[in-house]
Amino acid sequence: MKRAKHVRRGNSGKVVSILTILLLFALFSATCFPLSHALQKVDSPSLSTLAGQVAIEGALSAKPKIVVESAPVVKTTPQKQALPNDPYPLLYTEKISPKEDDSNEKIAYLTFDDGPSDLTIPLLDVLDRYQVKATFFLVGKTGEEDRKAMREIVKRGHAIAVHSYSHDYREIYASVDAYLADFAKMHDLILKETGVDTPLYRFAGGSINSYNRDTAKAIIEEMNRRGYTYFDWNVDSGDATRGTTAQQIYQHAVNDSKQFRRPVILFHNTGTKKMTLEQIPAIIEALQKEGYRFDVLKADTPPVRFRIPETA
Ligand SMILES: [Zn+2]
Structure with missing residues (x-):
């Protein structure tokens, strides 16, 4: 007053x-x-463009915040889908629809996570011996030998794909932004090292895990909007489970695969997975005997994905 x-x-x-x-x-x-x-x-991108494969409901509240820092350049030409203010305007790929799965052909997909490592080149040598092609979901290793292994994967005709740069569940599944930042870094590393602009990825821990209950749907939705295709697996060799024996790896890979016309088999290719490497010849031979041929995962391969829980 x-x-x-x-x-x-x-x-x-x-x-x-x-x-x-x-x-x-x-x-x-x-x-x-x-x-x-x-x-x-x-700042509020529409996230309504979803791939038909995954039903996503209730995820629209988790809109990605736009952070314009540390955006790696991954391509030379901006894609038309990019939104203004998109921190990753080049991180888009053409969405490919899966092929009709109408043949009775038995195809097995050997997939190796968490490489490259010292055991990558030895594994490639084994695969060469059988003229079998596999799919590698890679993590962020940047040593000279690791880079060479990445190039060899591509040179020898295998599929190369993003797994995760940090493979730190808490970090990458904290938010859509955090996931994108990690994905972009790994995608960029693969592109720079091998020249492959891969449309494929596999979530660290699988698409649904105990670390991404709150964020999985929003992350999948955003990755679908950007056109990328992910694969889980329907056969787990068990080679990441503590205490698994060589015999068990073989049995899981062979016996569980027989239940599927298109088994997507999960293996690991870190430097400690010598047992896996040693079982690969017997696994290949057993599956060939069962009438399977081997192929790499592609963007149009019929998807193998975990079901997203209704309540997630
Ligand atoms: Zn992994």
Whole structure:
């Protein structure tokens, strides 16, 4: 009250000045409003473009926040799907629909996660011996030998794909932004090292795991919007389970595969998976005997994915 009286009594000139400034400010805001409104719209990308394979409900609240920092350049030509303010405007690929799965042909897909490692080249040598092609879901290893192994995977005709750069579940599944940042880094490494702009990926721990209960749907939705195709597996060799014996790896891979016309078999290719490497010849021979041929996963391969729980 005291201050108001003071203003009215002695400073009417000042009041006029303040009012003028306020008026100018209001005019300025009105002029700028359409711009700020447009920017707000840009910050809320529509995530309604979903792939037909995955039913996603209730995930639209988890809109990705746009962070414009540390965006790796992964391609030379921007894709038309990119939204303004997209932190990864080049991280798009053409969405490919899966092929009709109408043949009775038995095809096995050997998939190796968590490489490259010291055991990558020895594994490639084994696969060469059988002229079998496999799919490698890679992590962020940047040593000279690891880079060479990545190039060899491609040179010898195998499929190369993103697994995760850090493979740190807590970090990558914290949010859509966190997942994208990790994915972009790995995608970029593969592209720079091998020249392959891979459309394929596999989630660390699988698409549904105990670390991404709150974020899986939103992450999948965003990755679908960007056109990328992920694969889980329907046969687990068990080679990542503590205490698994060589015999068990063989039995899981062979016996469980027989239940599927198109088994997608999970193996690992870290430096400690020597037992896996040693079982691969016998596994290949057993599956060939069962009438399977081997192929690499492609963007149009009929998907093998975990079901997203209704309540996730
Ligand atoms: Zn993994």
